[in-house]
Amino acid sequence: MAGVGQNATLSPIRSPTSVKRKGSSRKRAVSQLPPVQTPETHDAALKSIRASLRKQTSYDVFPVSFRLIVLDTKLEVKKALQCVVSAPLWNSDQSRFAGMFTVSDIIHLIQYYYKTQQATYETVAADVETVRLENIRDIERTLGVETVPLIHEHPSNSLYVAARRLIETHARRLPLLDYDTETGQELIVSVLTQYRLLKFVSINCGKDVSQLHMPLRKLKIGTYVASSPNSPVQPPNEDDEEERKTNPYYPIATATLDTRVYNVVHMFSERGISAVPIIDENGVVVNLYETVDVITLVRLGYYQSLDLTIKEALNERSPDFPGVVICNASDSLGTLLQLIKKRRVHRLVVVEGEAEERQGGKKGRLLGIISLSDVLRYVVGNLDVTEEEE
Incomplete structure (x- = not known):
């Protein structure tokens, strides 16, 4: 995991198993290999989490x-x-x-x-x-x-x-x-x-969360750029045909550092979204502009700042802004939930990683965005399915 900001570097969240540890001269006891992770273990863990949610109250x-x-x-x-x-x-x-x-x-x-x-x-x-x-x-x-x-x-x-x-x-x-x-x-x-x-869920269902090993892309969690290679297929929408032709990152709304704040406010209102990825000329994510950034301007009475560019408006952002949390589409749902346990996360920006770069992509380029609504919708499951049918 990482943040994209003034003092942050761009890198995906990684599972604990990928962290390199220093070598040791002490011999380790032989341990049993972990059970083989399959789609069945993933589904079983998901079902267990849902059962736990039924037993707990608000x-x-x-x-x-x-x-x-x-x-x-x-x-x-x-x-x-x-x-x-x-x-x-x-x-x-x-x-x-x-x-x-x-x-x-x-x-x-x-x-x-x-x-x-x-x-x-x-x-x-x-x-x-x-x-x-x-x-x-x-x-x-x-x-x-x-x-x-x-x-x-x-x-x-x-x-x-x-x-x-x-x-x-x-x-x-x-x-x-x-x-x-x-x-x-x-x-x-x-x-x-x-x-x-x-x-x-991440705190109280830790054992089940560790079994949610399947990648976000395969689970189709989030919204992805329709034109990106290997992205989940987006259902066609005839009403958005014009935007599909003019927006290379369709169906995701984006802006640049030169975009006016008010234009982004319009995106927030018209689309019912709370954040817009800020990209450069190559589509690489350089920041994220959120509704709370606008509220900061309004609270301070800086209404004239709504006509500033995003680059200028970011100067008003609090210096303790944690940065943009990013991930790769190959990261797992379990890793995402473990991240939520450690820090306050409201959304993740999915960017192209090394796998996409080998296929002609560009590392760090916008691939998708995942909201907490997307995660919750997947964890809870199909609303048309009754408890008995599950």
């Missing part, structure tokens, strides 16, 4: 100590951003849960004012900062953005049910609600995220 994922910030829908967006970039919403007039405030809401809000009002930076700043959280859904409907479903689960339900709920609704976060036994009033207990759920 309560089991909670850390020993945590805090929960809940925002009143009457709060102004500017004040909300000073607290968090994501939080449950509470309707104080009706004393009930009102959904989630997320980074996507701010992206849509900025998109709305630039697209429909033809506003200047100054008016956008004024409007974005004074609008209340309760008005965001109306603005998104005007923009034509699909309405976010008001989803939630009880924390005592199984993790398997919660995971399927996340997949069905394409949500990254699932609010967990309970009820006061005396008043019957809703209580927001916590929020289950894709990352926390997958980290729980």
